[in-house]
Amino acid sequence: MRVMVIDDSKTMRNIERSILNQLGYTEVEEACNGQDALTKVAAFNPDLLLVDWNMPNMDGITFVKAYREQGHKTAIIMVTTENEKTRVIEAIKAGVNNYVVKPFTPELLGERINDTMAKLESAP
């Protein structure tokens, strides 16, 4: 499974990459904001996107809307400090499949990835 990590913090990209590697996902691409991600998704063709919300140039929610408008069905998990219910609802409406609030444990991220991919696989 190919995973793209989109976060402006190199620290968080490294942490998420490390967790993904521990989970057995070794095909990982990184992007530092939404704009950067839009230029990389076509070539990388990810199966899953982990997207931060607050980023410079293009934030995560703008990226998700733009990506879905292009017709992509790829799984998206928002990984963010934005914890309010209104923000979670906004993200789901924009096309996010699941949500992880920072700070998170490796176990939680792994569970959300497994849940998300299982739901997509079982969808008609």
Added chain:
Amino acid sequence: MSNALNPIYVTAFIEATQNVFQTMLHQKVSFGKPVPGRLPHLENDVSAIIGMTGDVVGTVVLSLPAATASKIVECFVGSPIDIKNDDFADAVGELVNMISGGAKAKFDGQQVRISCPSVVIGQGHTVQQPSGSVCISIPCESSCGGFSVDVSIKKVGVSQASEPAAA
């Protein structure tokens, strides 16, 4: 306006700081009595700053001595990073980002947005609090050393930033 911050905000930042350190650094933090203004005794070599806008307007500053910051960053990322390396500022900035994000979620229904973090590194510097703000410094002690979370709130939309004056 009272010079004491509403306890809702103080508690929010204490709980968020504890959550970030426990989850990401596997450390418990002990907290001293929050004091109005800045902590005079704490050396301030590294400051990670985030702005808040919306129903609450203000700033959050994670203030650390260099030695403490170095230990915390090493614990956070899993290896030592030179304080002059860009990755050092990135890591400290991400900590204040998580603390601020976690705290604002506990602001009792108020809609608050946070900026991307900025990090200042320089021996013995101070971060000036915005005029007209209610400021508080929360002293923190971790196994990596002492630091503080300094919060200043200038405007609150829905409820009051400061404690109501005693009758």
